[in-house]
Amino acid sequence: MRPALPPSAGPPSDAHRAIEAVWRIESSRIIAVLTRMLRDVGVAEELAQDALVAALERWPADGLPENPAAWLMTVAKNRALDRLRQSRLHGEKKAELTLEVESQLQDAMPPQPDAGLDDDIGDDMLRLVFIACHPVLPTEARVALTLRLLGGLTTDEIARAFLAPETTIAQRIVRAKRTLSEARAPFEVPPADQLAARLASVLQVIYLIFNEGYAASAGDDWLRPALCEEALRLGRVLAELMPAASEVHGLVALMEIQSSRARARVDANGVPVLLLEQDRSRWDRLLIGRGLAALERAAQLGGAYGPYALQAAIAACHARALTPEETDWTRIAALYDALAQLMPSPVVELNRAVAFSMAFGPAAGLELADRLVALPALKNYHLLPSVRGDFLAKLGRLDEARIEFERAAALTRNNRERTLLLARARDCEQR
Numbered sequence: 001m002r003p004a005l006p007p008s009a010g011p012p013s014d015a016h017r018a019i020e021a022v023w024r025i026e027s028s029r030i031i032a033v034l035t036r037m038l039r040d041v042g043v044a045e046e047l048a049q050d051a052l053v054a055a056l057e058r059w060p061a062d063g064l065p066e067n068p069a070a071w072l073m074t075v076a077k078n079r080a081l082d083r084l085r086q087s088r089l090h091g092e093k094k095a096e097l098t099l100e101v102e103s104q105l106q107d108a109m110p111p112q113p114d115a116g117l118d119d120d121i122g123d124d125m126l127r128l129v130f131i132a133c134h135p136v137l138p139t140e141a142r143v144a145l146t147l148r149l150l151g152g153l154t155t156d157e158i159a160r161a162f163l164a165p166e167t168t169i170a171q172r173i174v175r176a177k178r179t180l181s182e183a184r185a186p187f188e189v190p191p192a193d194q195l196a197a198r199l200a201s202v203l204q205v206i207y208l209i210f211n212e213g214y215a216a217s218a219g220d221d222w223l224r225p226a227l228c229e230e231a232l233r234l235g236r237v238l239a240e241l242m243p244a245a246s247e248v249h250g251l252v253a254l255m256e257i258q259s260s261r262a263r264a265r266v267d268a269n270g271v272p273v274l275l276l277e278q279d280r281s282r283w284d285r286l287l288i289g290r291g292l293a294a295l296e297r298a299a300q301l302g303g304a305y306g307p308y309a310l311q312a313a314i315a316a317c318h319a320r321a322l323t324p325e326e327t328d329w330t331r332i333a334a335l336y337d338a339l340a341q342l343m344p345s346p347v348v349e350l351n352r353a354v355a356f357s358m359a360f361g362p363a364a365g366l367e368l369a370d371r372l373v374a375l376p377a378l379k380n381y382h383l384l385p386s387v388r389g390d391f392l393a394k395l396g397r398l399d400e401a402r403i404e405f406e407r408a409a410a411l412t413r414n415n416r417e418r419t420l421l422l423a424r425a426r427d428c429e430q431r
Contacts, residue, residue: 015060022068023052027152029069030076032124035187037080041131042177045149047083051076126241127187129234133202136183141176142205144169150237151230162212199242203251203308206234210255228259239294249298250309256291257315260284272420276324288319307343310335314355329359346377354387362394382411386421393428402428 027048034044051072065071132146143162147153155173159166190198213227235252242248264278273279295316298309305313314335321327336352349372357365369388378384389404402425409421 015064016056018064018068019052019055019059022072023055024152026069026072027052028128028150029125030073031149032128033073034076034080035128035131036124037077038083039187041128041149041180041187043083044080045177047079048076050079123189125237126189129202129238129241130189130198131180131185131187133198133205134180134183134185135198135201136185137176137179139205139208141172141179142201143208144172145176146205146234147209147230148173150234153230199245199247202238203247206231206238207251207255207308209234210258214258225262228255228262231255232259244301246298246301246303247306247308249294249301250306250312253291253294253298253312254308254315256287256294257312257319260287260291260319266416270416272416275318280322283319291319292316305338307339310339310342314339327358329355333359346372346375347381347383350378350381350384350387353391357391357394362391366391366395380411382408382417382421384408385411389424389428393424398428398431 030048030051031041031044034047035041038044038047054075055068055072059065059068128149129146132149133142137145144158147158148155155170156166158164159169162169189195209227210231213224213229213231232252232255235248235255239245239248239252260283261275261278263284264280264282265273267273291312295309295312298305298312314332317328317332317335333352333355336348336355340348340352350369353365353368353372355365356368366388369384369391372378372384373388385404386408389401389408392398392401392404405421405425405428409418409425412418412421
């Protein structure tokens with residue numbers, strides 16, 4: 001349990017800020033508990049919001065309670081119990097509902113100072129993770145619902161993070177909750193025979209959130225740190241809930257190590273700085289240490305590395321090198337070979353080409369990249385001409401390189417990246 005916030009005697013704005021902070025931390029726990037009680041994630045979120053409204057009405061006048069989290073949880077559970085009673089009275093449930101209500105009443109009455117903090121909140125949180133990332137939902141809906149339910153982000157915050165209209169995000173969330181209700185998706189950790197596939201969906205959603213923050217796909221900013229931080233927080237929570245899952249630790253390791261470079265990835269003007277040109281003294285050694293420790297935990301759990309642990313092992317090669325020249329590119333190339341066999345994809349092959357160019361020369365990298373040019377999946381992928389341009393420039397084929405950089409600039413939707421690519425094209429003209 002997190003430390004209780006002290007009572008506030010300050011102005012309402014101070015109370016509102018405190019409520020926002022508590023809500024961001026505790027909302028997912030509250031929604032998880034209510035979803036277990038009501039078996040409906042949409043209604044659970046609605047009643048959790050009711051508890052938030054109650055706090056906004058009472059705390060500015062009365063001051064913060066001694067235990068704000070327990071106060072919110074107790075109010076929310078009482079709302080849920082009222083809803084269950086109403087369902088019984090209106091005949092919406094059969095006899096088993098009476099037993100469920102009485103069981104819930106037995107658990108919740110009389111209220112104690114910590115009545116809201118159930119012993120099985122960890123189990124409820126894990127169930128909420130799996131229902132928010134349920135495969136019945138489209139990927140973009142899983143992302144939005146995860147940020148809403150588990151991140152405590154508002155619809156407006158999610159929309160701004162992904163540069164999407166707020167109405168679009170709101171519709172995704174509404175449709176996602178309706179789909180889960182209509183599909184009667186069970187609020188449970190998947191059975192053993194389905195766990196691996198469902199966990200893959202959860203990890204995919206968390207990494208999609210992280211990647212959008214790490215290399216924004218559109219807009220004026222190269223980085224969106226808030227999304228990286230949220231994904232990393234979700235990954236750490238999942239690692240606590242599933243300590244024996246190797247790939248969870250692999251994903252956390254990957255995000256920790258990649259996050260360590262954030263301060264060095266842009267200059268003072270916000271211009272992107274490529275990996276080999278970054279000031280490594282600005283890399284966060286604490287995050288690197290955490291990432292290497294998570295990777296070690298993944299290794300200790302036995303078996304071969306999964307795709308996230310393999311990518312974390314690649315990131316670790318960079319993290320351990322104090323200078324670019326010390327990077328073990330041969331090992332990185334071998335790790336990409338393993339990743340390509342485990343998770344074949346055009347993007348992995350493109351990254352493999354980069355590793356081969358560093359280990360065995362730009363001609364070797366260009367040979368691999370040229371094989372990808374005709375693939376429909378990479379037709380509009382700006383990093384393919386960007387990578388080819390880099391190889392061609394290193395080989396002295398500057399006119400061809402300039403054309404590739406200009407093509408990449410035309411394809412990217414990120415303004416910072418476009419500026420960088422056009423600068424590289426101009427460099428080719430001047431050499």
